[in-house]
Amino acid sequence: MEEYLNKSKISGDIFRFLYLNKQSSRQEIAQSLGISLPTTTRNLNALQESGFIENAGEFQSTGGRKAIRYQCVANSRYAIGIDITRNHLSIVLIDLALNIIDNTRLRIPFHESHDYFCILKQEFEKIVSKNIPDRSKLLGVGIALPVIIGEDHKTVTYATVIPLSLNIYNFFSDYIHEPFLFFNDANSAGLAESWKGDYKDAVAYLSLSSSIGGAYMNNKMIYGGSNNRGGEFGHMTIIPHGKRCYCGRYGCLDAYCTANVLTDFTEGNLKEFFDILKSGTNRGIQNIFEDYTDYLAIAVNNLRMCFDCDVILGGNVGAYMADYIEDFREKASKLNPFERDGSYIRVCHYRTEAAAVGAAIYYIDQFIQNF
Ligand SMILES: [Zn+2]
CATH class of the missing domain: 1.10.10.10 (Winged helix-like DNA-binding domain superfamily/Winged helix DNA-binding domain)
Known part of the structure; x- marks a missing residue:
């Protein structure tokens, strides 16, 4: 019709x-x-x-x-976001109003192999056939990856978190036949938060997962910078000659605020870390979290000094920060010469789906702009 x-x-x-x-x-x-x-x-x-x-x-x-x-009409069009991390695969279907219609999340280590892509295709098809009888309503598929993406959104310019070959785009095209493009995962997550929070002006997003990334956005648009590396907050040096980062340098934020700093004490289980922290029974865990938030406060205050905008705590750790946000705001405010009020620090809306939703938003945005 x-x-x-x-x-x-x-x-x-x-x-x-x-x-x-x-x-x-x-x-x-x-x-x-x-x-x-x-x-x-x-x-x-x-x-x-x-x-x-x-x-x-x-x-x-x-x-x-x-x-x-x-x-x-929210369901007049749909977009799909796929988030690939080292150990998880998430697929999210959203409508024009950014409602999550369906999603799936599997624990499956990434391999650039036929087996992996067969599972991806199978899960993708399951969601599409269940929810979108008319496939012409599917605008496209945004794929979020923990790598730096070229301007064409088809090439990968830097990848250390997961191993990828140079012809990864062609590899994907054997399994996904809808239009698709690649996006940096932290950029995508930031974009999803800025749309969800309806930020009309600037906002910085800090993604706190097993690696640290981020995004700086203005009017819901990502600032990519000269090399598409804008928002790589994980490699800001916060301690000269400090701990070694996976990038090979020393003292990067990533080395101090990766989720692994917390989960090393709970066998990789972040929920367990926060359960113990909440119980207030383990002094060691409390000290680890104190140290973690000391470093995080430096990073958040630096972002506030650079951009003078709201800072959203996101990623896997950000999803648990709601219970601790008042203490954290106070901690960050002590570093700030201009203001005592830390209400500019926000907690993310999405728990695990932000990167996938943000990658899908690209297609929603294109549809709206070109309508
Ligand atoms: Zn680094």
Whole structure:
């Protein structure tokens, strides 16, 4: 049905306006976009008939006719995000409103092998066939990897966390037949958080998992820098001649704030670390966490000094920080010469799905921009 929509600049502007404002009335749309009411009505009708927008009830009114509320149809399009880490594979299906429709997460070590990609394809197909009968509604597949990606989003320019060959894009194309592109995992996670938190201006995201990464975003767009390495916060030196980092240098943030610093004491189990910490029964665990947050506070304060924006704690460790955020804000504030209030430090929305959701958002964003 939607194939009949004759897309125009005006219908695109109306669709984008509704997407950004969640819901709106005919009058408000006409006024905000400077279009006449009859033109607005004609376009709203066409968009509604084609299944891209819907009637969401009426606005409260004190008298006269109540205005109809319009909104975008969330399930008119979908995107998939795949997050590949050294030991896990996550697949997430989201709709236009970024709702997670379905997801799966397997513990499976990455290998650039036929066996691995067969499992990936199988899990991917399971989610698609279960949720999207009409495959033309699937916009594309964003793949998040713990590597640095070239500007074309098809080449890998730096990979140490997982081993990848240079023709990895071609390897993927034998198994995934939808449009797909590669994204840096921490950049993607940051993007997902900035969309979810609806950040209109700048925000820095710090990904605290088995390796440290991040992203700096402005108006929900990632700042890539000159070499697409913007947001590589893990290799900021925080202790001169300090602990050795996996990159080969000394004193990087990664060496002090990788999740492994915590999980080394609980046989790799982060949940167990935080369970023990919460129980308050183990002095050793408490000291480890104190040291960890001392270093983390340096990094977070540095980000605040650089960017003067909110800083989101994300990644696997960030997902557990809600219970400790007030103490941590106080700790970071002590390093800050300008402010005592640490409320600029936020805890992430997503627990494990952020990187996959962020990679999928690329396709949602493209769809909205080009509508
Ligand atoms: Zn390093």
